[in-house]
Amino acid sequence: MKIELSGLRLPLGHFTLQVEATLTGRVTAIFGASGSGKTSLLELIAGLRQPAAGRVRLGDTVLTDVAAGKFVPPERRAVGYVPQEGALFPHLSVHGNLVFGLDRNRPPPPTLTYAHVTEVLEIAHLRDRRIGLLSGGEKQRVALGRALLASPQLLLLDEPLAGLDAPLRDRLLPVLARVRDEFAVPMLYVSHAVDEVMALCDDVVVLSAGQIEERGAPADVFVPSNERRYVRRRVGG
Amino acid sequence: MSDDAWQVTWFTVGVAALSTLLILPFGVALGWLLARRDWRGKSIVETLVALPLVIPPVATGLILLKLLGRRGPIGGWLENTFGWEIVFTWRGVVVATAVMSFPLLARTARVAFEGVSPRLEQVARTLGAGPWRVFAQVTLPLARRGLIAGVLLSFARALGEFGATIMVAGFIPGQTATLALSIYHSVQLGRDGEAMVLLAISVTIAFAAVWASEWFLRRKAP
Numbered sequence A: 001m002k003i004e005l006s007g008l009r010l011p012l013g014h015f016t017l018q019v020e021a022t023l024t025g026r027v028t029a030i031f032g033a034s035g036s037g038k039t040s041l042l043e044l045i046a047g048l049r050q051p052a053a054g055r056v057r058l059g060d061t062v063l064t065d066v067a068a069g070k071f072v073p074p075e076r077r078a079v080g081y082v083p084q085e086g087a088l089f090p091h092l093s094v095h096g097n098l099v100f101g102l103d104r105n106r107p108p109p110p111t112l113t114y115a116h117v118t119e120v121l122e123i124a125h126l127r128d129r130r131i132g133l134l135s136g137g138e139k140q141r142v143a144l145g146r147a148l149l150a151s152p153q154l155l156l157l158d159e160p161l162a163g164l165d166a167p168l169r170d171r172l173l174p175v176l177a178r179v180r181d182e183f184a185v186p187m188l189y190v191s192h193a194v195d196e197v198m199a200l201c202d203d204v205v206v207l208s209a210g211q212i213e214e215r216g217a218p219a220d221v222f223v224p225s226n227e228r229r230y231v232r233r234r235v236g237g
Numbered sequence B: 001m002s003d004d005a006w007q008v009t010w011f012t013v014g015v016a017a018l019s020t021l022l023i024l025p026f027g028v029a030l031g032w033l034l035a036r037r038d039w040r041g042k043s044i045v046e047t048l049v050a051l052p053l054v055i056p057p058v059a060t061g062l063i064l065l066k067l068l069g070r071r072g073p074i075g076g077w078l079e080n081t082f083g084w085e086i087v088f089t090w091r092g093v094v095v096a097t098a099v100m101s102f103p104l105l106a107r108t109a110r111v112a113f114e115g116v117s118p119r120l121e122q123v124a125r126t127l128g129a130g131p132w133r134v135f136a137q138v139t140l141p142l143a144r145r146g147l148i149a150g151v152l153l154s155f156a157r158a159l160g161e162f163g164a165t166i167m168v169a170g171f172i173p174g175q176t177a178t179l180a181l182s183i184y185h186s187v188q189l190g191r192d193g194e195a196m197v198l199l200a201i202s203v204t205i206a207f208a209a210v211w212a213s214e215w216f217l218r219r220k221a222p
Helices: A038-046 A096-097 A114-120 A138-148 A166-183 A195-201 A226-233 B003-036 B042-054 B057-068 B074-084 B092-112 B116-124 B131-159 B163-169 B181-187 B192-218
Strands: A003-011 A017-024 A028-030 A052-060 A061-065 A079-082 A156-160 A187-191 A202-207 A211-215
Touching: A003 A038, A017 A038, A017 A202, A017 A211, A028 A038, A028 B042, A038 A052, A038 A079, A038 A156, A038 A187, A079 B116, A096 A114, A096 A138, A114 A138, A114 A166, A138 A166, A166 A195, A166 A211, A187 A195, A202 B116, B003 B042, B003 B092, B003 B131, B003 B181, B003 B192, B042 B057, B042 B074, B057 B074, B057 B092, B057 B163, B092 B131, B092 B163, B116 B131, B131 B192, B163 B181, B181 B192
Parallel strands: A028 A187, A028 A202, A079 A156, A156 A187
Antiparallel strands: A003 A017, A003 A052, A052 A061, A202 A211
């Protein structure tokens, strides 16, 4: 699935997000320091914000085209979005959350059935659990399952592991890798952790103050000299 | 308790319930608009809605009297179109209590909606839910505690309304006499015993309503 972002422009507080890119990777990392415009870019693609100018195209479908006055609302984009905090509905059970986006009129693709998704994410046993009783890692897996069960064409993950401690991150990375391999849903993966990008992504877009600073395969972008720079920037926030 | 006291009690509770029911959709809608949307004139509307809380209820009553009287712009139209008389009827009591308790409902609803994370609504949209489904299945259930508290609070306010009601509906025994008006009337006539019974009823109902409202607000979030 090809994602075309052309002439995309959105003024933010201190800078203007400006993106021109065609993304074709299975998992593309949007990498950059906090406040570089990563989340805003995801929101533009999800239709949660409207850009000042530009076009967003997913496969053959134009989702946003400012010049043509076209804007597909988020509920008709088939673009899944998992924000950093998971944003599970606290008044519903795990099951209630998971089935929220199920389209009862349309059977899911064979890989994205309820049974298979909950099995891969290891959340089947949590079915009747209340959201308040889930751990951080469980919340993220349920949020991911909920997004997948809505049968998205594209999945946007906003730092899904950022709030978790190191051992939990290490346990969840293979789960994310399995999600990538089993479901064949292309993903944009926002992160500022080099190890996550190296483990999961086949393409990296480095964002800095709203501009694409670098683009390429993780191994090429994070060459040792570069990596130090990015790691330093990450630590410095 | 005398038949009159029962009649006054049921009338008051009925009128308060009806006025709360009448303002419910508008209060919820306005609370949502104030919490979730930016629009021209928002601050003017906010101020207007708060006015009945701060200007003397009798003054609000006078404004309503001028608007709803037979020669008033709204009252004249209602009478000619539907044959409804408002002033000095039970309808006048409903309108007066509705106007006086509306600010409480709208403001509580606003706070309740502001407490719902917009992120949850956004995520619901990306899961295929249109704006109405998001409102019905995400926003409303998450704001419900605050909304119920607001309803109970405006019901309690309607129960005790005096100033605007006496202006718009007067004191007509058996027709517009609420608990508050009857207490005042009894004291005026030196019937302190009657007044004390009505006072006890008022305090009991109001206590129950306010206590329930607080209970809903304090209940732990899920």
